[in-house]
Amino acid sequence: MTPEFRMIPVADLVDHPQNPRDDLGDPQKLAELANDIAENGNTEALHVFPITDGDDAGKFLLVAGHRRTAAARLGNVDELYARLRPDLDTLDKQLETMLRENTHREGLTPINEAKAIQAMLDCEGMSVKKVAKRIHRSETFIRSRSALVKLPESAKTAIDSGRMTLEQSQIFDEFADNPEATEELTRNAGTNDWDFTVRRLRAELARKFKTAASEQLIKDLGIKTITSYESYSSNKYSRDYDRDKTPGERVAEGQVAVLASHGDLEWYQVKKNEKKKLTEEEIADKKRLKDIAAGLEQADALWLEFIERKIAAAAGHFDRPEDTPAVLALRKSMFSGYSNDRARATRVLGIGVTAEGGMTADVVAAVDARVDKLKLLQLAYLHAFLHLMKEDLHKPTTWRCQYAWDRTSLEKFLDTRKEVFGYDVTAYEQEAIDYWNDKDKADAATSAANDEGWDLDDEDA
Template sequence: MTTIETRRIAVDALIDNPDNPRSDLGSDQDLVELANSLAKDGNTDDCHVVPMTEGADAGKFMLLEGHRRKAAARLGNVADLACKIRHDLDTKAKQIAFMIVANTHRENFTEMDAARGVQSLLDCEGMNVKAVAKSLSRGEKYVRSRSKITKLSQAAQTKIEDATLNIDQALELLAFADDEKAEERLLQVADKPNDWEVRLAAEKEVRAWRENLPRLTAELQGAGVEVVDRPEGPQWEWKDISPTYTEHSVTEAVEKDLIAVVHPDFPKITWARKREAHKPWTPPEKTPEEIAADVRRGEIIRGLELAAPVRESFLKGILKKPAADVVHQLALDMAEQLDLGSVGFWLGIEEHEEIDDQEIVDGIAKLSTDQLIVLNHLVRHGGNKEELLTDLASWGRDTGYMSTGPWRESLEHSYGYQWTEAELEAIQHFAAQKAALAEGDDNDDI
């Protein structure tokens, strides 16, 4: 018997494969169009099947490729389809591998479909990562990564299927499989690249802080530093201790008799000192609105701190490989010569007491014309403005020497940077203030 034979098989004798990795056969409209084509011209591409020899379906054939064609044939009242009978695919592992490869480049075959197929292969007797990689002509890294994402929550898998969560993001998400809240926060911004990077950095920071907190607490207490829990609630009510709001080493904390205030969700020590008995302190009375405004301001400031490295990474990416439209826009803006002494930061040259001009010259010499245009604009217009953008107040300055208005305009319209939620909140914060002032001026005129 030949390993592959071709013949027409009745549609009623074709059985859907329960291991088919493709979950979506397409829209009803697609199936109707295919049904009309099959009724008119037949199936020009053969279905692939294997014979069934056991059970109630013995004598029939299980589909490996052609599930859509079978569904469309039923819809169009087509009696039979041309099929290739694959005697060579005589194990479950071979059949699953064939189905994965056959569907890889087809529409509606998602990364999640591929991942489930890979896991099904790994579950087959005698299969391991190396064997699966070989059967799919893929690398072992691919097999491991696809197997891992099948362990994600249903919410995450749905986003992979919808293409609103990519594989790199999915693999990062695995680290938060035991933290439902963190996963939820990350999934909320999965379709916003910049906000994803900011949120991921924040979640990693908190996770690392929590993991390190027992060791840090033991170290502090071992050195003689008192450790207390950070108070819950939106407003700190300091009565017996007062915060210093400055950074200190453990040695300094011991020397100054400071107290370490910590909380698992706040990745930073707040250093405080005990109040003197003759200096009692009562927290200032604030309205709920003032308390909410203070909390919101703190959240925005923290968001801006996390957004800064994301924005810098974006700009350095533009510099490394400028897009044609960005280069064109920046070329229109360019009017001055480069200041060699201020480009080290953007070239990745570390600061030291006396930057060697030759380092700068050599760095610039390696740049293409397009990269030079971007660098020129970054030096002249980014400069200290990038540092200012971690200060909430700078987002309200549109004119003057300390203004960040023109740089923010360039970021959005010349570079095509998409604001993160934290940055949009800063913009909206001052827009609301301006609107309130304008309303007050209008009332004064009445």
């Protein structure tokens, strides 16, 4: 069949809606092309398909030559030289022709090309193999270009602008369901942070998959878990690094697991607590310490009652005008120390509420209201109790002087309590002091004997 060429009015040319080229290029070059066509006509024929039905019947659908037609319109050219292509009667044929013409021309971006290829693949009866054969490209090329269509618009823009390479765009498939990761990849494309971003996002993705798998395993096998803090803060657990054991075998052994931050399970053996049989001496010592603890509970109650009576009795003190600054200073600094100062104050102010249920707003308000009514001497006693006195007097360990600074601290407390309140050491407290003194002396003697034994071994050696 002999090709038919003819001059066609520019007004009768209809732009193809699936034209791969969405950018006509440099406006200056387009203007130069317009001048050339106005003066010499178009030396390369357009390819057009005659439209026989619809609103545009009698006109011609542009298949090749969109840029030349745009230049002709710019230069007010009336008609252009064209080849009639009635054979291009299906969309896939038209797309094939447009791609073959444009694919090697400057200005057709990868995304333009990808859209056209995908449009061909969407045509009935088309496949990757058929499209590759018809536009003379490899099947790998067709698949990679088709994948670009699925990218977010921001990534497509980055590719067409040259900020992102086609190789980089393939990484987006890994994060197709993660819009935050997609946005971050797009933002860092073409920057020095790209490789770091990809590694970090891949690590996060791997961690999520591992965590999900570990959580499912915990559910399926009924694995008992502990926190990371429990694993190292308690001597109940020891890490098991055996890689050959299956999770089922570990569960059967009674092991527990920590779901680590990287998503894997870390396994721990649970140490058996074998109760040590105490000697008669150890049993007697344990009983004595228990009796001391009970005595200290009573001593602490007596001390608190004494302070409460002392503060109550000082209510008869009459403040003088010149005492006002001291009163204000004590009130303002009363609770400037530790956060439990108000909780301790509830124990000696007799305000009818305690902090056992926590320092609620009602408890705080009750303490502050009571303090606002105290006289100077009462404030001084309360301030001394809160800031100069030791806490936890009911605990035996409070009375132990293991180091020199412990003894200094305890002696300072007892001296201050005697000097400020006239309160002597009780029999219960003295028993605790004597107990720890005896124990420290015994420990020192044992240590000295052990050291002497080492020295004898050295001499024998």
